[in-house]
Amino acid sequence: SQQGEEDPQALSIQEGENATMNCSYKTSINNLQWYRQNSGRGLVHLILIRSNEREKHSGRLRVTLDTSKKSSSLLITASRAADTASYFCANPNRGGSNYKLTFGKGTLLTVNP
Amino acid sequence: DGGITQSPKYLFRKEGQNVTLSCEQNLNHDAMYWYRQDPGQGLRLIYYSQIVNDFQKGDIAEGYSVSREKKESFPLTVTSAQKNPTAFYLCASSIGGGGAADTQYFGPGTRLTVL
Numbered sequence: 741s742q743q744g745e746e747d748p749q750a751l752s753i754q755e756g757e758n759a760t761m762n763c764s765y766k767t768s769i770n771n772l773q774w775y776r777q778n779s780g781r782g783l784v785h786l787i788l789i790r791s792n793e794r795e796k797h798s799g800r801l802r803v804t805l806d807t808s809k810k811s812s813s814l815l816i817t818a819s820r821a822a823d824t825a826s827y828f829c830a831n832p833n834r835g836g837s838n839y840k841l842t843f844g845k846g847t848l849l850t851v852n853p
Numbered sequence: 854d855g856g857i858t859q860s861p862k863y864l865f866r867k868e869g870q871n872v873t874l875s876c877e878q879n880l881n882h883d884a885m886y887w888y889r890q891d892p893g894q895g896l897r898l899i900y901y902s903q904i905v906n907d908f909q910k911g912d913i914a915e916g917y918s919v920s921r922e923k924k925e926s927f928p929l930t931v932t933s934a935q936k937n938p939t940a941f942y943l944c945a946s947s948i949g950g951g952g953a954a955d956t957q958y959f960g961p962g963t964r965l966t967v968l
Contacts, residue, residue, distance in 0.1 A: 782943055
């Protein structure tokens with residue numbers, strides 16, 4: 741079953757505004773990852789936050805992690821039309837002796853020029 | 854250039870036919886993965902391989918088969934037993950090593966349509 745669930749399912753904002761997407765998960769994790777997917781393309785890794793980190797920045801991206809609430813958020817500041825994409829969170833879980841990533845259904849972000 | 858490639862980009866299949874999707878990487882990654890994505894949905898794991906000559910079923914392996922004879926290649930066969938194969942298929946790879954899941958690098962995808 742999907743462990744990462746993003747909220748909202750869709751978000752529409754104006755260029756220059758900030759966009760916040762949330763992710764909830766069910767089991768304990770050692771890291772949580774965010775990916776981006778442009779329409780009809782493969783996913784691109786954005787940022788990884790470890791379970792002992794509370795906040796991480798990368799350019800206009802800010803990710804927070806609250807392990808007590810089993811949730812994470814992705815903030816995109818000063819959004820641009822080119823940020824229009826689907827955003828997914830993913831967390832590792834064990835598949836036998838190995839780890840695999842489980843993805844949520846994503847948040848579709850539309851940035852209007 | 855280093856990367857992960859998938860071919861073909863678009864594939865059409867008649868009902869009852871098997872088709873094979875290609876996935877190649879030159880990143881020297883040990884681990885490779887196949888996902889299926891339906892419209893408006895997230896990714897569902899079909900099969901994954903942590904090392905050459907070994908692979909495990911994911912969440913929706915029925916009707917699919919894979920092989921991992923070479924480190925750089927992880928082809929996926931969609932068999933006639935897969936009742937609803939029309940979807941977007943994504944291949945990914947990661948450094949692997951059996952530890953905590955690390956960053957995955959994705960190919961551009963293959964869109965399969967059953968006629």
